[in-house]
Amino acid sequence: MRVLALVPDAFGGHGGIAKFNCDLLSALCTYPTCSEVVAIPRQMPMPDAAEPLPARLTYVTSGLGGKLRYLVTVSKVVHRNPRFDLILCGHINLLPVAFAVRFWARAPVVLVTHGIEAWGPTRRPLTNYLAGKVNAFISVSQLTKRRFLKWARPKTVVGFLLSNSIDLKRFRPKPKSTVLLERYGLADKTVLMTLGRLSASESYKGIAQVLELLPTLTEEIVNVAYLVVGGGTGRRQLEQKAKSLAVEKHVVFTGYVPEREKVDHYCLADAFVMPGRGEDFGIVYLEAMAFGVPVVASKVDASREVVHDGELGTLVDPDDPHEIRIGILKALDRPKGAVPKELDNFTYSNFERRLHKIVDAIMLAADVARKSANGQ
DSSP states (O other): OOOEEEEEEOTOOSSSHHHHHHHHHHHHTTTOOOOEEEEEEEEEEEEGOOOOOOEEEEEOOOTTTHHHHHHHHHHHHHHHHOOOOOOOOOOOGGGGHHHHHHHHOOOOOOEOOOSSOOOOOOOOHHHHHTEEEEEEEEEEEHHHHHHHHHHHSSSSSSEEEEOOOTTTTTSSSOOOOOHHHHHHTOOEEEEEEEESSSOOTOSSSHHHHHHHHHHHHHHSSTTTEEEHHHHTTHHHHHHHHHHHTOOOOGGGEEEOOOOOHHHHHHHHEEEEEEOSSSSSSOHOOOOOOOOOOOOOESSSSSSHHHTTTTTTEEETTOOOOHHHHHHHHHHHSSTTOOOOOOGGGBHHHHHHHHHHHHHHHHHHHHHHHHHEEEEE
C-alpha cells in the first residue's frame, strides 16, 4: 500500500496538530502492507528541530513557502508516480488539493478533522461541497465528529475516532525545576498554568477569563501566580489586560518554550487551568495529567472528553466566572502527583493499533466499492 498524506505540518512543527500528524504518519508507516508514505507538509516552522523520520516515510519539503509552491510540489509528486492507494487529507482546507490528486490516483480520500476548523462550514463553497464527498473521515474527538456530520451531511461516508497519544515514559511526575523557579520568580508560589499558542485569532483558551479572576484569587490563595506558557500574536493583548487588572506582578508570560523544556514547565504547575471554548481535544490536558497535575477543563468543548466528563479533572463553564473560580480551588485541593490509570488508553501503541484498524476498514470499503463498480 502506498499513501499520499497532505498535512498542514508534522515533523519540524509544534503544537497539538503537528504532534498528532507525526504520530499518524509514523503509525501509517508501520501498517503491515505499507510500502511508502509520501507526506507533503504545508508548513514547517522549526526545520532544524525536525525529529528523525520513520522508515518508509518520504517527507517532501519542497512545497514550503506559499500556496503556489505547495501546489507545484504536489503536482510533481503525483506526476512522477500517481499510483497511490490512499490519499490522507490532514486539514479541511486542503480538500481541493486532495480531490485534484484523486482525479489522477483514483484512490479514496480520507479527511482528518481536528476541531474548530471543521465544526461548521468554511468560507469556501468548494471545500464545503467536497467535505460531503470524502470516502471517510477521522476525528480526534466525538464532539468534532458530531459537529462535522451535522453540517457536511455526507451520505455514505464513514467516520472514525482517533484521539491524540502521549508518551507516558517521557511525561511523568518529577520535582519542580529550581532553575525555572528562579528564572520566573516562582519559588514558594502556588502556580496556576496554561500552555498553548497565544494566537490573536484563537482567543478561546480561557486565559483572559483566568486573568479576570486573579484579583479575587490573590485574596484567597497565598502567593498565587499564573504561568502562561507559549507565544503568539495574542500575547501583547493579554499582557495589557493583566496590567489593566493590576495583576501583572502575579502573571508570568514565558513566550515560546522549546519542546525539550516543556516537561520542566508542566512540573511547575500546581493546577493546569484552561477553561476554553474551542479545544478540539487538547493534548495539553493529557500531558498535564501525566505529570500528576490536577486540571481544570471546559464543559463546552472536547476537553471534557479528555477528563472523562469530569472523572479525571474539574469541569467548568467558561462563561461562568464563579464556576471557574470554584473549579480552580477544587483543583488545588486535589493531590498533586497522582497520575490517572486511564491515561494508558492514550499511549502511542494504542493509537497505532486503532489507526491500523481504521485503515483496514477504509481499504476494505474501497475494495468493495471497486468490485461493485466493475460488476464483480
